[in-house]
Amino acid sequence: MAGILIYSDKDNLALELLTVARLIADARGLEVKVACINNASQSNLLSAAGVRVYKIENPAVIPADVATVAAALKEASGQLDCSIVLLSSNRRGRELAGRLAQMLGAGCLTDISAVKVEGEQIHCQRNALGGATVATQYIDGDKQVLVIVPRAFTPASAQDGGSIVELAVEVLPSRVKLLEFRAKDSSSVDIEEAPVLVVVGQGLNSQEDLASVESLAKKLGGEVACSKPLATDKKWLPEDRVVGLSGKKCQPDLAVLLGISGQVQFTVGIRDAQVMVAVNSDENAYIHQIADYSMVADLHQVVKELNDALA
Amino acid sequence: MNVVVAMKQIPDLQQIRIRNRQPVLEDVPWTLGAIDKNALEAAVQIKEAQGGKVVLLSAGNEELEDTAKEALAAGADEALLIIDDELDKLGSAEVARILAAAIQRIEKVDLIIFGEGSGDNYSGQVGSRVAEILGLPQLGYASAIEVQEDSLRVSRSLEDGEELVELGLPAVVTVISGINEPRIASVTQILKAGKKPKEILEIGDLGLDLVDICPIKTESNLAPESDRKRVAVKTVDELVAALKGENLIGR
Ligand SMILES: Cc1cc2nc3c(=O)[nH]c(=O)nc-3n(C[C@H](O)[C@H](O)[C@H](O)COP(=O)(O)OP(=O)(O)OC[C@H]3O[C@@H](n4cnc5c(N)ncnc54)[C@H](O)[C@@H]3O)c2cc1C
């Protein structure tokens, strides 16, 4: 039976893809099929979620070389009669998507946050113009690679009826050699889960001032996050704290935005917050226009007074 | 070492206004994508260390000849521009075919550098597609590039870690914005930019057949609705009271 193929090297993201795939498959009368590459535990996990898993074991397919992963998935989608492939819009997934789409002669949309099947078309929502707008787009053709934003869909839960079969694929030898992988500190916090975020931007004077911001976040029951320049240029906070288009999309109950101008690539990551507070010394800063409560003030003073008030 | 750097011309996003949820693009000046400027800087640094040249590759509407000067001033040695007003309507698949065909016209290309995503579409597809069309190995999300004899050592920055990878040349690399700080061109460099060699092509010159591509159709493109309270608070006490009122403090 013709199907939809899903693949992600990350277990939780693969389960999220399963949710999206079922939505499309139900509307289209297709079967959902999962590719697991060199990952026995993921095969078990996904078959326990009630789908047919195609287990690919081939040491020539290495995650560091997307060309080999793309070649394996091209083979798999051909053998399994799947013209639609779903991937995750994390870095590996996006890199893979372009290569696979090109191999398949498929259209491709990345960074998809919502999906709706409308007759023959699969309407996908994604950010456009750097996040200033949200576009609804579809691929006009049979071959489609759809790349889904992490956490936009709930992971599929356990369900009966799954199975695992082996699938043999051939790929050319890799031309990329992995020398070393340095895992990021796993103690890092997950800003997407925090109910309250205190988000600092370039208005912050120095790295030393972060201590009082941390303490404020604690008192509010939340975590510290930041705008991109604070992590990538100044390196005062790790990159996994960045909110925005190339960072994380967060939906806290409360977001306190300190010294942030409010450019679209930032606001796209926080505009789903329940309540937004902005503190910016420039009364004309755009962030004041999109806040529930805004203060034209020096953030350092405000942080100090808030810390005292909440002590 | 001959390095091609692909840069996209985009409307200056800072200057886009929203009217009735519609983006207004009239009179918005064109610029080059921010991360593409990191790609250029990476290319120029490699050239400065290794010799060779940096070729700017860009496909865009008629404003491009002017927009491209910025990159020539900031260190590109020459430009290959595909100028066609159709280009603003084309998707990543079409653009990738156009860029790949243009690259094939350049003699001896060792390395092709892209941004991890274009400033407006931020799709992260074009670099991977070009690598596949040209049959080259690729490495995405580079945070550092080290050139060796006829290979590269690249650090790739992922959500959960850093990967150090080696790959042979020629190759395709896409960079993240953290890789470097793009230089600002001096006045003399800006003046000289106009005199650097430029080749300008139209899509038709590339002899491509783009009919087999599954096009992307856009149903709507609207700014999200926002209904914020927009209350100006003067003091921290007022703010604390407001947040208590929202049941966000002392829960
Ligand atoms: C493709 C692409 C993707 C991007 N992705 C992201 C992303 O994911 N996340 C992100 O954040 N950015 C992203 N950016 C960058 C984005 O465009 C902005 O450059 C960035 O968000 C600006 O950060 P900022 O507001 O902290 O700094 P600025 O714009 O410099 O603003 C600092 C603000 O602080 C205020 N200020 C200064 N001193 C004080 C003080 N003492 N007290 C109070 N206020 C003060 C100033 O008035 C100013 O408004 C991206 C850009 C591109 C091109």
Ligand SMILES: Nc1ncnc2c1ncn2[C@@H]1O[C@H](COP(=O)(O)O)[C@@H](O)[C@H]1O
């Ligand atoms: N029209 C274009 N001309 C030149 N380079 C481009 C063009 N479109 C995309 N690119 C390159 O491809 C990268 C990824 O673009 P995208 O897939 O749109 O996110 C950009 O950062 C540029 O380096």
